[in-house]
Amino acid sequence: MTVEISLEGKVAVITGGAAGIGSGISRLLAEAGANLVINDISKDYLEEIVTDIEKQNAKKSGGAKVASVLGDIREPETLDRLKQTALDFSKQSVGKEQVDILINNVGDYRPSGRFVETDEEQWMAQFEITLKHVFSCTRAFLPMMVEAQSGAIVNNATVEAFRACPNNSAYTAFNAGIVAFTKTLAIEHGKDNIRVNAIAPDMANTLQTPADAMLRGRDPELIKSWVPLGRFGEPIDYGRVVLFLVSDLAGFMTGQTLMVDGGTMASSGWYGRYQKEGWTNLPDLN
């Protein structure tokens, strides 16, 4: 049996899609033939990924296209341009105004100190970069999906929505909000044939959490005790899971958050300890 994932004829919008995990998602969706509208705050990364994808598309017969929208997704003006570009672009590329896939990817791991040392300004900044734009982007594109009675949304959360992250309480709280939002939206729109899922990454080698900075001054072998699969995640690892979630292969999945973490959540912190101490050295509970 050959299984192929094709997103030909689909239009996907992705926020923060030029670098890091977002770039892995953009590249994979483009590889599957989707027409892409990529938003990003970085002009250089945006130009780089659009050039790469255009080159990649030129080698294929499907004729998928890519458009870009430079700007901060927290700004209403950027969202207005993103929506207008998606409408114009879809008319041009698939013949009608349509957005089939929305990837809410932007977020920022921004340690701010113990909760007791933080203030409202920091919580609100974290709200804006983590959760608020997920609401506003979804609010902008969901009505088109309802109208079309079809759609797939993937939100990018974090494993820290499920476990503690000292010095980053607002980040954990708002990412848990993404997970809860994903579930409720999924239930509200199941009957509209719109699936809403999320990913919870960990240990990505990206601009936000570069592998070399995380290992600076440490034994590089330490990664093997941090992550059961023994390595950092690369953008493509997360892109593959998102591609699965937006494809027909996940046609009976909605409201879920998938851990894309090399096994860190399954190990719950025990893995590293017993990697070092030996699996037979378990605590004696008698």
Ligand SMILES: NC(=O)c1ccc[n+]([C@@H]2O[C@H](COP(=O)([O-])OP(=O)(O)OC[C@H]3O[C@@H](n4cnc5c(N)ncnc54)[C@H](O)[C@@H]3O)[C@@H](O)[C@H]2O)c1
């Ligand atoms: N790196 C990790 O290990 C990790 C772990 C858990 C969750 N995440 C989540 O994954 C997502 C992506 O993280 P990453 O590590 O790839 O980050 P990254 O910083 O490497 O990439 C983020 C991308 O978004 C763009 N961007 C940033 N702010 C933006 C804004 N306001 N408007 C538009 N574009 C913006 C950046 O230019 C960049 O292209 C985030 O939501 C993050 O919280 C990452």
